[in-house]
Amino acid sequence: METAVPPPDEVAGPSGPRRRRRLIVAAIVAVALVAAAGVAVGVGGRSGGGTHGAVIAGAPGLDPGSDIGAGLTVVEGSRLVAPPIPAGQPTADPTVVDDGFTAILEVDGDPLTVMQAYIAQTGGTSPGIACEDADGVQSCAATVYIDGGANPAALELSSWRGLPDGARPVSHLELVYTSFPVSDAAREVAERVRPPARTPLSVPDVTSPPRPEGVAPSGGEQTMFVGADPVAPLPVLAGSRLLADVVPRSRWPPHAITMLEVTGDPATVHAAYRELLGDTGSDGASERPPRDVAAGRIMEFSGGETGGVDYQARLFVRDDGDAWLLIEAGYD
Numbered sequence: 001m002e003t004a005v006p007p008p009d010e011v012a013g014p015s016g017p018r019r020r021r022r023l024i025v026a027a028i029v030a031v032a033l034v035a036a037a038g039v040a041v042g043v044g045g046r047s048g049g050g051t052h053g054a055v056i057a058g059a060p061g062l063d064p065g066s067d068i069g070a071g072l073t074v075v076e077g078s079r080l081v082a083p084p085i086p087a088g089q090p091t092a093d094p095t096v097v098d099d100g101f102t103a104i105l106e107v108d109g110d111p112l113t114v115m116q117a118y119i120a121q122t123g124g125t126s127p128g129i130a131c132e133d134a135d136g137v138q139s140c141a142a143t144v145y146i147d148g149g150a151n152p153a154a155l156e157l158s159s160w161r162g163l164p165d166g167a168r169p170v171s172h173l174e175l176v177y178t179s180f181p182v183s184d185a186a187r188e189v190a191e192r193v194r195p196p197a198r199t200p201l202s203v204p205d206v207t208s209p210p211r212p213e214g215v216a217p218s219g220g221e222q223t224m225f226v227g228a229d230p231v232a233p234l235p236v237l238a239g240s241r242l243l244a245d246v247v248p249r250s251r252w253p254p255h256a257i258t259m260l261e262v263t264g265d266p267a268t269v270h271a272a273y274r275e276l277l278g279d280t281g282s283d284g285a286s287e288r289p290p291r292d293v294a295a296g297r298i299m300e301f302s303g304g305e306t307g308g309v310d311y312q313a314r315l316f317v318r319d320d321g322d323a324w325l326l327i328e329a330g331y332d
Helices: 031-037 111-122 184-192 266-278
Strands: 067-069 078-080 101-107 130-134 137-146 153-162 170-178 240-246 255-262 291-293 296-304 309-318 323-331
Touching: 067 101, 101 240, 111 137, 111 153, 111 170, 170 240, 266 296, 266 309, 266 323
Parallel strands: none
Antiparallel strands: 078 101, 101 170, 130 137, 137 153, 153 170, 240 255, 255 323, 291 296, 296 309, 309 323
16 A cells, blocks of 8 residues: 655644645554654755755746755756745744745656655655555655654655546646654654664655646636635735645545736735625634745735645745745635
């Protein structure tokens, strides 16, 4: 049976947007199985047990060779759809800071080859890649633990390729880098998956489907979260342009991702989307105070309802005035 590694859980604070971690592929397995399967991977870059380098998300450049952050660069066969979006506030404690990021990439090459290249860059530890095929989409996932010990970092990789019924074509990779131990359980897992020596990364013997046509939006789309039931479609508001609409329909709980470029005034677009998300459920809008990051500022807000569909948004306004909006929709 193919299995996915349980990603680190993130703890929601009593106020502000809730942050969740996704269960990407197949079933969650016991920590004992994770311990047995763990391998160390990577060529060059950091090795497990080192110290974190400075994490700077939002540097210019989208094509192969461009900086992503945390020692990662865009590999051949993939391209960022937007600069990486710095992480929001992980807990209600303002002194706890996650210097990580979320990066969304289109994948032209073989998804498994691309994922292996990113995993190799980390020099971290991973039990391997898991894949499944369902509803016209091949989904693959892996978690890499970096610098294990009392303060491990983690990189989660989630890949989707195919033609989901009723949704837009997908050929995307999501990278979520977390720079701090989000829970005692995450620390325990990070410790247990560290092997005594480097061994080959476990990769499933599957063939990736060809990249479908129409993955890149035309720029004139008026709707996001198309086909994401029970997540309702939402309008693309004035002052923004759709860059990616990733809806892998086979998963429960559902999880959909939209990346938008802000083409108008960031403050106006921020207010408009905050109102839009606030109107999606009984919880109304929720927002954390703005947070300064290395390359700009993050505004984090949410909407929806407890026990139903909710939306988590991060608006990244770079120091040069350019801005992007990441919205993730799921079932709370």
